[in-house]
Amino acid sequence: MSATLTTSYSTNITATNNKTRLGKKRTKQFFHFIYHYLCIIYRFFHDLLFIPHTTIQKKKTIPSQASNYYKNKTLILDLDETLVHSVRLGSEASFTQVSPSVIHKSIEVQSDKQRLFYEVYKRPHVDFFLKTISQWYRVVIYTASMAEYADPVIDWLDQEHMISQRLFRQSCVLRNGNYLKDVTLAEEDLCKVCLVDNSPVAFDLYKDNGIALPTWISNPNDESLLDLLPFLDALRFAADVRSILKLQHKQL
8 A cells, every 4th residue: 555545544544533533522512411401301390290289369369389480590601712712813813724604703902002903703603592592591791801802792792682781801800810700790699690601710609500611712513502502491490500500510
């Protein structure tokens, strides 16, 4: 066998192995979310079966225990590497290859008397994701970035006004060089709030309210946001989101 054929064969084997490992990883993640989805459904119907019988008098409405399962909950979303990826033009990172099929936009930022230009890329399916979860949750963006940069990026993402609140770096807690996020700034009731972030350290103040999402940089075939939707759909019915997220953390 010639050297050329040997190299080609080895390259094909390597590519096949990489695809196999990626497929196994995504399959594991998918079943991970499905497992916790089923846990939520089980808890929901289990508790409903044990609702105590209440005699309802005529012309008097007594709120049932079942109605407490569906309350307005708050979903906090990180920005960079969770919903978008940005590169400052002229920096070394700007030479990173991102597929032209990924939706992107150039954004100008005025900072410290200088103008900076960023190329911002949308994570695949982010528009559908935001539109869907905004029907289930009160949506908040909480980023460790400065407002001068983050505001125009959020404006671009939120042209349909789905985001209720924005929190920036000045709202983070700086600890050992890391920016931690205080979810109570968005919702004081910890039973009703969760934070989706690609950086687990962001959860350190309230670990039982965190949902980790894989970091996104450039993969045009990423489906992590879609994979998360069934879990978020079920989580909104939990009486206390922490009871479910604790199970998730034990599996990690």
